Amino acid sequence: MNVVAKTARLWQLRQILWTLVLRDLKIRYARSWLGYVWTVLDPLAMSTIYFIVFVGIFHRGDVGHKPYFLFLVIGLLGWQFFSAAITDASRALLMEAKLVRSTNLPREIWVVRVIIAKGIEYLLSLPVLAAFAVAYGVQGKVDFNWRLLYFPLGMIMEFVLLIGCGLLLAPVTALVTDTQRVIRIFLRMAFYFTPIVYAVQKVPKEWEKFLWANPLTGVLELMRAGFFSEKVRWESVWVGLVVTVVILVAGVWSFGRLERAVLKEI
Amino acid sequence: MVEPIIRTENLGIEFYRSRKRRLSLREMVFRQGTTHSSEMFWALKDVSVSVCKGEAVGLIGANGGGKSTLLKMIAGVLIPDEGTVTVREGVAPLIELTGGFIGELTARDNIYLTGGLHGLSRDIIDERFDEIVDFAGPQVRAALDTPFRHFSSGMQVRLGFAVITTLDEPILLVDEVLAVGDKAFKEKCYTRMESLLDQGRTLFLVSHNEPDLTRFCKRGLYLRAGQVVGDGEMSEVLAHYNRDSESGL
Structure with missing residues (x-):
């Protein structure tokens, strides 16, 4: 199958891929020493704001699991990874136009390397999450359990989902000028369509099924499973997995179709 | 034969x-079938x-x-x-010589990155590093650890040429450089x-x-x-x- 062949090819080129990822991170940190702080600061600031709004003003901390702040941090770190990776991956071919034009590498590499770089930034932000979890844990407020093992599965699922979305979006962005604006609006809407500030279990029954179609619902269910005693909504994970695979296959297919036009345009 | x-x-x-025509969404929505053969x-x-x-x-x-x-x-x-x-x-393409070079990074980093991008391993670049820099000239050697964007355009091209011609590829494409x-x-x-x-x-x-x-x-x-x-x-x-x-x- 096409997806398998492409993956195998990228695996052969892993050394080059790694060079590109390191370059990404190097540039990012060469520009500002706050680089790392930013990736963590944004989700933490947003967590604080949502905490104030929902707990301080509405007195509805029960829309999520308890402790609500930890619930928010997990959700917002996962979301930050998603939205930052989508934004950068959709620009991947345009930003590196010179490189894309001068090297004969499988063009998918330009998208994949952005997602890997963002994934590493996400991994680097996890110690902050661990710190909060431990802080709540010593107060006996966190129900740690063996389902923490689901956390990496959630990360892998989000990673695969991002590869698919990136491959879908990058060529379109290179061909159609307005795509980036559309993506920005879409991301803002998707934020509320994802159980980040609320838990999927708290959504009215008739609406909940719509959320299952959003693969991020399943991703966050897997990530949160180990910290809270609430049951995992497995339906959201299974549906999310199917959607993820469909997006990946569609991404690989459409990237191959649009590649030719993109190379002429950039 | x-x-x-x-x-x-x-x-x-x-x-x-x-050449540089990029479609906008509006164009695609309001003018269908814009790709006339003319x-x-x-x-x-x-x-x-x-x-x-x-x-x-x-x-x-x-x-x-x-x-x-x-x-x-x-x-x-x-x-x-x-x-x-x-x-x-x-193929070693001398088409966009400085295409792989990043202004923010030093010349040294850039040599490793571009070499790596064209499939040279770190050890091989280590081996050829001096040769590359010698070829690019003393000006480049003196500026090895300054960001690439501070280089004059001549220096940039010299370094680019030096790196690309060090590749082992059996086919060489040269475009006006x-x-x-x-x-x-x-x-x-x-x-x-x-x-x-x-x-x-x-x-x-x-x-x-x-x-x-x-x-x-x-x-x-x-x-x-x-x-x-x-x-x-x-x-x-x-x-x-x-x-x-x-x-x-």
Whole structure:
């Protein structure tokens, strides 16, 4: 199958891929020493704001699991990874136009390397999450359990989902000028369509099924499973997995179709 | 008959007349079917060429004749709309010399990155590092640890040329880059290219400079409006091209 062949090819080129990822991170940190702080600061600031709004003003901390702040941090770190990776991956071919034009590498590499770089930034932000979890844990407020093992599965699922979305979006962005604006609006809407500030279990029954179609619902269910005693909504994970695979296959297919036009345009 | 190292068959590629035209969503929504055939043109059409190992081919023709497009298709950075290109060995493209270089990073980092991007391992770059820097000249050596964007354009190209010609790829594509650089550096480039040819590499050279062409290339390929109109002995093809230019074709 096409997806398998492409993956195998990228695996052969892993050394080059790694060079590109390191370059990404190097540039990012060469520009500002706050680089790392930013990736963590944004989700933490947003967590604080949502905490104030929902707990301080509405007195509805029960829309999520308890402790609500930890619930928010997990959700917002996962979301930050998603939205930052989508934004950068959709620009991947345009930003590196010179490189894309001068090297004969499988063009998918330009998208994949952005997602890997963002994934590493996400991994680097996890110690902050661990710190909060431990802080709540010593107060006996966190129900740690063996389902923490689901956390990496959630990360892998989000990673695969991002590869698919990136491959879908990058060529379109290179061909159609307005795509980036559309993506920005879409991301803002998707934020509320994802159980980040609320838990999927708290959504009215008739609406909940719509959320299952959003693969991020399943991703966050897997990530949160180990910290809270609430049951995992497995339906959201299974549906999310199917959607993820469909997006990946569609991404690989459409990237191959649009590649030719993109190379002429950039 | 030796198997050709590069072979194109009925190669064709179509472009928009205005090259940089990017579609906007509005245009796509409100004007359906904007791709009239009048807006398209064939940058290359029915190009069938075979090149054997060790050959040195000079590409000539007026601007817009399709020379660079052909090089890019051989380099694999453009995909044909018609026909096929078969390239049986690796290609070192001297097309966008400084394409892989990042202004923010130091020259040293850039050498490793560009080398790595073209498939050289770290050890090999370590080995050749001095050779690359020597070739790029003392100015570059003195500035190895300053960001690349502080380099003069001449220094940038020199470093680019030094890195790309250090690659082991058996096919070398050169697009007009010899026009840059001062006299002394040009002489160095010539020597480097001659030694690469002596090693049996295959060369494609795009140039408007007749002495360069006759110096390096035995075979000439004349492209006019996307089609091959001359293929043979360099001097004959050049004469053909000059006759055409004078008669205003």
